[in-house]
Amino acid sequence: MTDAVDETARLASTFDDASGDFDRLTPTVWGPAGQALVFQLGPGPGATVLDVCCGAGASALPAAAAVGPTGRVHAIDVADDLLELGRLAAAERALQNIDFVCADATTWEPPSTVPEAGYDVLAISYGVFLLPHMDAAFDRLVGLVRHGGRIGVTVWRAGAMEEISATLFDVVGRRNPAVAGRPSLRKRTPLRAIDLPRTLEAWLAAAGTHSVEVRTLSNLLPATDELCWALVTGSGLRAVLAGLDTDAVAAVRAEFLAAVTERGIHTIDATTLVGTATVRRPPATV
Numbered sequence: 001m002t003d004a005v006d007e008t009a010r011l012a013s014t015f016d017d018a019s020g021d022f023d024r025l026t027p028t029v030w031g032p033a034g035q036a037l038v039f040q041l042g043p044g045p046g047a048t049v050l051d052v053c054c055g056a057g058a059s060a061l062p063a064a065a066a067v068g069p070t071g072r073v074h075a076i077d078v079a080d081d082l083l084e085l086g087r088l089a090a091a092e093r094a095l096q097n098i099d100f101v102c103a104d105a106t107t108w109e110p111p112s113t114v115p116e117a118g119y120d121v122l123a124i125s126y127g128v129f130l131l132p133h134m135d136a137a138f139d140r141l142v143g144l145v146r147h148g149g150r151i152g153v154t155v156w157r158a159g160a161m162e163e164i165s166a167t168l169f170d171v172v173g174r175r176n177p178a179v180a181g182r183p184s185l186r187k188r189t190p191l192r193a194i195d196l197p198r199t200l201e202a203w204l205a206a207a208g209t210h211s212v213e214v215r216t217l218s219n220l221l222p223a224t225d226e227l228c229w230a231l232v233t234g235s236g237l238r239a240v241l242a243g244l245d246t247d248a249v250a251a252v253r254a255e256f257l258a259a260v261t262e263r264g265i266h267t268i269d270a271t272t273l274v275g276t277a278t279v280r281r282p283p284a285t286v
């Protein structure tokens with residue numbers, strides 16, 4: 001297996017493990033960003049939407065509501081257990097125009113039901129920076145969208161989630177030295193290239209778009225024990241708990257929450273950038 005395939009398999013397993021607690025974060029974290037992204041993208045009735053790294057559907061479900069029964073949403077992710085949560089949520093809302101499909105975003109090919117010109121809308125909430133070779137993967141996905149179609153991403157703003165993840169890595173690092181030196185998501189992934197309004201704006205424009213808009217969704221959450229621990233067990237941070245037995249996880253939880261208090265962390269910064277743009281295709285040459 002190549003490194004990229006290995007990494008995607010690791011992410012799938014981490015997010016499958018996180019699925020039990022993932023939805024605890026939907027009301028305060030995933031949900032507001034997904035709603036904001038869809039609002040800014042503005043898909044209309046009848047539109048065909050591709051939502052990659054869809055998780056449990058934080059942006060795919062509102063997109064399905066926006067496009068209505070004549071539209072269609074293809075919601076794809078590599079974590080089967082999150083997709084199942086999405087299917088249940090869609091059934092609860094009686095949404096029949098959304099397909100949750102287990103597939104890798106980097107190799108997704110639209111089925112023949114998608115118009116030849118391409119999707120009307122592409123949405124990626126908190127996922128683009130997880131894709132191997134982010135720029136090339138994004139360009140390929142933008143290529144699946146028609147001229148005049150809309151594309152949008154959400155990403156953590158610089159500094160968001162940093163304090164809480166550093167605290168977790170310090171605590172877990174006492175047991176597992178490999179984690180002590182673990183770089184933050186910002187340093188580990190290409191997130192740092194797109195986590196300021198101006199850098200995200202330039203990056204979206206470079207993908208062959210116009211009408212780029214980047215808005216900041218301020219999201220400062222009270223650092224309750226419940227939220228702090230859900231951020232560990234219900235997100236990609238969960239990867240650092242892999243290999244620990246139940247007693248060790250309980251000990252990490254206690255030490256982590258004590259460290260949050262000792263460090264005076266009262267607020268979790270979940271501030272997010274919501275970036276959208278319109279696709280411009282060069283005229284075809286004959």
Ligand SMILES: C[S@@+](CC[C@H](N)C(=O)[O-])C[C@H]1O[C@@H](n2cnc3c(N)ncnc32)[C@H](O)[C@@H]1O
Nearest residue numbers: 015030053054055058077078079104105125126
């Ligand atoms: C932080 S979650 C965000 C989920 C959802 N968009 C939301 O906002 O709630 C990132 C998601 O990206 C998915 N993911 C990571 N790499 C992927 C890939 N190559 N193809 C498809 N999904 C991927 C993970 O499985 C995970 O569900």
